Amino acid sequence: MPELYLLLGSNLGDRTLYLQQARETIATQVGTIVQASAIYETAAWGKTDQPSFLNQVLEVTTDFSPEQVLQTINTIEHDLGRERLEHWGARVIDIDILFYDNLVQQTQRLTIPHPQLHLRRFTLLPLYEVSPDLVHPGLKQTIAELLENCPDKLEVKKFVENKA
Numbered sequence: 727m728p729e730l731y732l733l734l735g736s737n738l739g740d741r742t743l744y745l746q747q748a749r750e751t752i753a754t755q756v757g758t759i760v761q762a763s764a765i766y767e768t769a770a771w772g773k774t775d776q777p778s779f780l781n782q783v784l785e786v787t788t789d790f791s792p793e794q795v796l797q798t799i800n801t802i803e804h805d806l807g808r809e810r811l812e813h814w815g816a817r818v819i820d821i822d823i824l825f826y827d828n829l830v831q832q833t834q835r836l837t838i839p840h841p842q843l844h845l846r847r848f849t850l851l852p853l854y855e856v857s858p859d860l861v862h863p864g865l866k867q868t869i870a871e872l873l874e875n876c877p878d879k880l881e882v883k884k885f886v887e888n889k890a
Contacts, residue, residue, distance in 0.1 A: 727787040728827045730757065730795060731857070733840070733849050735820040737770060737779040742887055744806060744819045745782055751802045752821075756795060757788030763852035767885040771846060771878070776816040780885055783824070783852035792826045796836050799823070824853065828863040839864055847878040 732752065736744040745765060753759050763783040770776045788795060799821040806819045824840045831838045839862060843849045850873040853860070858870040865872065 727757075727789060729760075730786045730788050730826050731824040731853065731860075732784045732786060732799070733820075733822040733824055733843075733852070734782045734784065735779050735822075735848075736818055737777045738816050738818045741780040742885075745780060747806055748802060748819050748821060749782075749784065751805070752784065752786060752799070755802065756790060756798050757786045759784050759786050761785040761856045763855040765885040766848060766852050766882050768848040768880050768882045770816075771848060771880060779848065781848050781852060781882075783849070783856050785856050792823065792829065792831065792836060792838055795823060795826070822849075824849065825860070825863075830864050844872045845876065845878055847873070847876050847880055848882050850876055851882045 734745050734748050749759065749762065765780050765782045767778050767780055769778050790798065803819050803821055808817050808819050822840055823838055824843050826838050829838050844862065844865060850869060854869050854873050858868065860869050861867065862872060
């Protein structure tokens, strides 16, 4: 069964609830969640004048093709209230395909591996937690090596929910 790595992100509303709802829906509609990283918090990347993000990486086994995964996660995002108003804008949920087995693919709708994952500390740190020895099929480096050489210096810290 193909191995899929997804990155979840949220920076609007009840961020932990949106991540939880995304995980639950992925488990019922995409495949089996094999591993989930801790939840990490980081300042927004790209468009920085917005709230901080919570991010989490999931390792999932699936029977779906990459295109079916993309269609399903786009539906999940829509059903959870995501509106695509601006590139890198604030959002209640974002689900990105990072890897799909060792596939290297570029189509009009989908690029695998995710084309910027090696430049984003908020992606690499939770991915490192789940699979440090995973080799990027295009760059031929492990996640540990990519993290060590990542040019992004934004602070990424484990999220601790403040329950008063």
